[in-house]
Amino acid sequence: MRKRNVFLILAIAVVMVFSLAGCGKKATTGSTSGNATTTPVKGGTMSFYIGEPAYIDPYNCQETEGMQVVQALYDSLTTVDDLNPSKLLPAAASSWSPNADATVWTFKLNPKDKFSDGTNVTAKDFIYSWNRIANPNTKNTLTGKSDPSVISYHLGFIKGYDAVQTGKAKELSGLKAVDDYTLQVSLSQPFADFAYVVMHPSLGPTPQKAVEDGVTYNGKNVAFGDMPVGNGPFKMSEPWKHDQYIKTVRSDTYYGTAAYLDGVNFQIFKDPETAYTEFEAGNLDFTQIGAGKIKDAQSKYGTSKNGYTASPNEQVMLGAETSVYYLLMNNENKYLKNEKLRKAITLAINRQAICDIVFEGTRLPADGIVPPGIAGYEKGTWADSKYDIAAAKQALIDAGYPGGKGLPTLKLSFNSDGGHEKIMELVQADLKAIGIKTTFDSADFPTYLKQLDAKNYDLGRLGWVADYPIEYNFLYPIFNSKSGDNKAYYKNTSVDTAIAEAEKTTDDAARLTKLQAINKTIGSTNPVAPIMFYKHHHVASARINDFTFSAMYLANFSKVWITPGK
Amino acid sequence: MLKYIIKRILQFIPVFFGVTLILFLVANYMPGSDPVQMKVGEKHVTPELRKQIEQDYGLNRPWYIQYGDYLAKLTKGDLGVSISTGRKVSDIILEKYPFTLNLALVAIAIEIVIGICAGVISALKQRTFLDVLVTLATSISVSLPVFWLGLLLQYFFGIFLKQQTGGAFYLPISGASGVLPSWEYYVLPGITLAAVSTAYGARIMRSQLIEVMGMDYIRTAKAKGLSGRQILFHHEMKNALIPVVTFIGLDFGAMLAGAVLTETVFNWPGIGFTIYRAIMARDFQVVIGCVTVILFAVMIINLLVDISYAFLDPRIRFGGSEE
Numbered sequence: 001m002r003k004r005n006v007f008l009i010l011a012i013a014v015v016m017v018f019s020l021a022g023c024g025k026k027a028t029t030g031s032t033s034g035n036a037t038t039t040p041v042k043g044g045t046m047s048f049y050i051g052e053p054a055y056i057d058p059y060n061c062q063e064t065e066g067m068q069v070v071q072a073l074y075d076s077l078t079t080v081d082d083l084n085p086s087k088l089l090p091a092a093a094s095s096w097s098p099n100a101d102a103t104v105w106t107f108k109l110n111p112k113d114k115f116s117d118g119t120n121v122t123a124k125d126f127i128y129s130w131n132r133i134a135n136p137n138t139k140n141t142l143t144g145k146s147d148p149s150v151i152s153y154h155l156g157f158i159k160g161y162d163a164v165q166t167g168k169a170k171e172l173s174g175l176k177a178v179d180d181y182t183l184q185v186s187l188s189q190p191f192a193d194f195a196y197v198v199m200h201p202s203l204g205p206t207p208q209k210a211v212e213d214g215v216t217y218n219g220k221n222v223a224f225g226d227m228p229v230g231n232g233p234f235k236m237s238e239p240w241k242h243d244q245y246i247k248t249v250r251s252d253t254y255y256g257t258a259a260y261l262d263g264v265n266f267q268i269f270k271d272p273e274t275a276y277t278e279f280e281a282g283n284l285d286f287t288q289i290g291a292g293k294i295k296d297a298q299s300k301y302g303t304s305k306n307g308y309t310a311s312p313n314e315q316v317m318l319g320a321e322t323s324v325y326y327l328l329m330n331n332e333n334k335y336l337k338n339e340k341l342r343k344a345i346t347l348a349i350n351r352q353a354i355c356d357i358v359f360e361g362t363r364l365p366a367d368g369i370v371p372p373g374i375a376g377y378e379k380g381t382w383a384d385s386k387y388d389i390a391a392a393k394q395a396l397i398d399a400g401y402p403g404g405k406g407l408p409t410l411k412l413s414f415n416s417d418g419g420h421e422k423i424m425e426l427v428q429a430d431l432k433a434i435g436i437k438t439t440f441d442s443a444d445f446p447t448y449l450k451q452l453d454a455k456n457y458d459l460g461r462l463g464w465v466a467d468y469p470i471e472y473n474f475l476y477p478i479f480n481s482k483s484g485d486n487k488a489y490y491k492n493t494s495v496d497t498a499i500a501e502a503e504k505t506t507d508d509a510a511r512l513t514k515l516q517a518i519n520k521t522i523g524s525t526n527p528v529a530p531i532m533f534y535k536h537h538h539v540a541s542a543r544i545n546d547f548t549f550s551a552m553y554l555a556n557f558s559k560v561w562i563t564p565g566k
Numbered sequence: 567m568l569k570y571i572i573k574r575i576l577q578f579i580p581v582f583f584g585v586t587l588i589l590f591l592v593a594n595y596m597p598g599s600d601p602v603q604m605k606v607g608e609k610h611v612t613p614e615l616r617k618q619i620e621q622d623y624g625l626n627r628p629w630y631i632q633y634g635d636y637l638a639k640l641t642k643g644d645l646g647v648s649i650s651t652g653r654k655v656s657d658i659i660l661e662k663y664p665f666t667l668n669l670a671l672v673a674i675a676i677e678i679v680i681g682i683c684a685g686v687i688s689a690l691k692q693r694t695f696l697d698v699l700v701t702l703a704t705s706i707s708v709s710l711p712v713f714w715l716g717l718l719l720q721y722f723f724g725i726f727l728k729q730q731t732g733g734a735f736y737l738p739i740s741g742a743s744g745v746l747p748s749w750e751y752y753v754l755p756g757i758t759l760a761a762v763s764t765a766y767g768a769r770i771m772r773s774q775l776i777e778v779m780g781m782d783y784i785r786t787a788k789a790k791g792l793s794g795r796q797i798l799f800h801h802e803m804k805n806a807l808i809p810v811v812t813f814i815g816l817d818f819g820a821m822l823a824g825a826v827l828t829e830t831v832f833n834w835p836g837i838g839f840t841i842y843r844a845i846m847a848r849d850f851q852v853v854i855g856c857v858t859v860i861l862f863a864v865m866i867i868n869l870l871v872d873i874s875y876a877f878l879d880p881r882i883r884f885g886g887s888e889e
Binding site: 140142143144145242243244269270271274275277278280281282283416442443444446447450 | 720736831847
């Protein structure tokens with residue numbers, strides 16, 4: 001009968017339309033055979049996976065996603081070698097020297113250093129940026145409202161810091177521009193590691209005019225926070241497209257060796273699994289490997305020899321990171337301020353199982369808060385950071401909650417966009433095994449960080465990547481009572497004093513011994529539960545060459561190049 | 567006919583006031599919620615901050631004045647400012663809603679074409695292989711979790727097919743690129759979003775058509791000598807379509823509210839994920855602003871559905887039943 005043919009034909013037509021959808025597309029990934037070029041070639045744009053950043057304005061760049069963008073846009077005074085994090089290298093500062101007792105540091109700036117808009121970078125620009133970070137009334141350029149930086153503690157040892165923080169002064173008295181290209185920093189006490197501190201990408205220079213007036217793009221005014229201007233190898237080519245992408249291109253005013261890449265396209269994904277699917281389809285150059293797929297990726301793409309540098313067929317990077325994954329415990333919470341309860345929680349977690357099940361054995365259970373690779377690492381510094389159910393149950397009894405009786409269900413918070421569900425499921429099961437009940441509470445990373453800032457959590461999680469590769473950077477930011485990154489709200493004034501005392505010691509060995517002792521003291525009350533030391537579980541595409549993703553979780557976009565024709 | 571349409575459009579106005587009033591009351595006076603805390607999100611509210619917020623937003627005025635103010639701002643397009651990012655809510659919606667709208671249109675088109683076609687085919691070829699095929703396919707489709715289907719499609723069309731054909735033939739996996747993606751990006755998320763609804767639509771179409779086909783007046787039409795096609799298009803379809811149109815209209819409304827799961831799997835920058843994140847961040851200005859826009863969209867869809875009834879059913883067109 002005729003009538004059904006109409007519908008049948010229509011249905012077939014629809015199916016055919018969809019089938020034809022793929023035909024028009026050019027093939028973007030060809031085979032990997034052909035001549036292997038080993039000399040770097042200029043050209044190409046690298047697509048790089050990130051989650052939605054909280055900030056890309058360096059004044060408050062506080063998490064890993066925004067950091068990837070910031071370190072492409074900014075060069076700070078010093079930097080470290082990609083493969084050897086203890087080796088300091090000049091960057092925006094061509095040389096530096098401390099005085100005899102390390103209380104005054106003088107940095108000589110490279111006069112060729114320019115912002116991407118062509119203006120010279122001078123000592124005044126560093127002073128302006130650092131004051132912006134230290135000042136608690138600094139306005140967020142996107143909202144126009146006051147939004148103090150949570151990373152100002154990096155400048156904590158500079159003279160005048162306390163005065164600025166309490167509102168008594170507007171500028172740090174310890175900063176001085178001796179001349180345009182000489183920056184003199186006076187510290188309130190000796191601090192032997194200061195040259196390491198200033199390598200932090202957030203401490204780069206920002207141009208005052210662009211910060212205050214914004215930038216012009218296509219005739220419209222854009223806030224600095226959506227299109228920051230810096231002195232790094234790359235610059236923003238258009239404003240931040242929230243939840244979609246951040247596009248950067250090579251900066252032609254960069255004082256150092258120009259990058260080979262034409263640009264870096266930071267693709268923002270809500271879910272790392274989607275990003276990995278995109279990578280497998282050949283549409284992404286760098287991403288995290290999907291859960292449970294590490295061995296599979298190794299067999300498909302090959303493994304990097306040193307764990308940090310990717311080249312064709314050696315694309316999976318599994319190097320140890322100078323970072324630690326830990327369970328946060330709100331030390332001001334009425335239940336968790338009980339030290340024995342925290343001890344029970346940390347002893348209950350089967351760290352090896354998490355490493356084996358979720359990461360296919362490629363991670364290391366944490367026996368303390370400082371990871372191997374940082375000078376001063378010792379095994380077993382936190383005595384309770386191990387799996388011991390009997391001891392956990394005993395500690396729970398000592399805490400006054402035998403078998404978990406008397407404890408309400410605790411909230412276990414984490415960020416939903418980092419792939420932490422599986423880990424949290426195991427933690428939840430471990431805690432249930434000794435009688436502690438928990439429920440999940442997840443939000444995206446920027447929201448989750450705000451929750452932590454508002455102390456609105458019971459148990460949480462965080463990862464800490466070394467900002468600078470020294471033991472101080474694990475103890476001070478996470479545990480000093482005044483630090484904005486102390487999200488466990490651990491308060492111990494004698495530890496605060498001890499850390500400051502240790503940093504006065506200019507003799508490296510003696511300083512390390514003091515810091516190790518402080519580490520043990522903090523660990524004895526278990527303010528957080530270290531779970532594991534991170535390793536990279538990242539992969540680069542076959543057309544990427546000489547790409548190093550360092551142990552400090554920073555990508556080197558200057559040396560990487562793309563195989564031509566791909 | 568025109569009278570009917572005008573009457574429906576005029577009914578729009580009291581509905582609009584009623585809906586926005588409920589929204590306003592719920593937003594500001596929900597039992598157990600604190601309007602001041604809702605304005606600041608996660609931040610801790612000190613007594614000074616509370617006074618400042620109450621002043622800034624006029625929270626101490628009588629509710630009808632606040633409601634009037636809210637309506638006035640609405641007509642100007644001012645939906646407030648997002649607490650977490652500081653951007654204007656209207657800007658955020660203008661940026662994200664077109665993506666949701668386009669995806670919803672694609673999904674509805676799939677639903678209409680495939681759903682209705684499959685329903686008609688299986689009704690006409692009742693109890694044959696085609697009917698069984700459609701029934702089976704719809705049953706499977708209804709039971710599939712949306713995100714699982716999405717992942718499956720991504721793997722098959724995005725990766726497997728690409729590898730098998732050496733890169734010549736494939737579909738993009740996610741909407742992460744570009745301002746408004748070109749049409750290939752809509753295929754997979756569109757199919758995923760439409761899958762369950764298409765199944766329902768096909769089933770409803772099938773059962774309605776079967777019911778209508780058994781009616782006396784159809785037998786009369788056949789006896790009169792009308793051709794199969796004439797009977798189908800002029801009599802059977804028009805009568806069978808009303809419940810289907812109702813369903814599709816409701817479904818379109820639901821899609822316009824954003825589809826969080828589809829948006830996450832396909833990294834689609836639509837309104838669904840924005841609302842979800844705003845709820846997590848306690849950013850109520852964004853939530854209320856988005857819900858207002860969605861309400862508008864749904865009301866317009868309902869209006870269109872009602873108007874389409876007038877075309878399908880003369881009894882509605884001329885008001886009241888005839889006998």
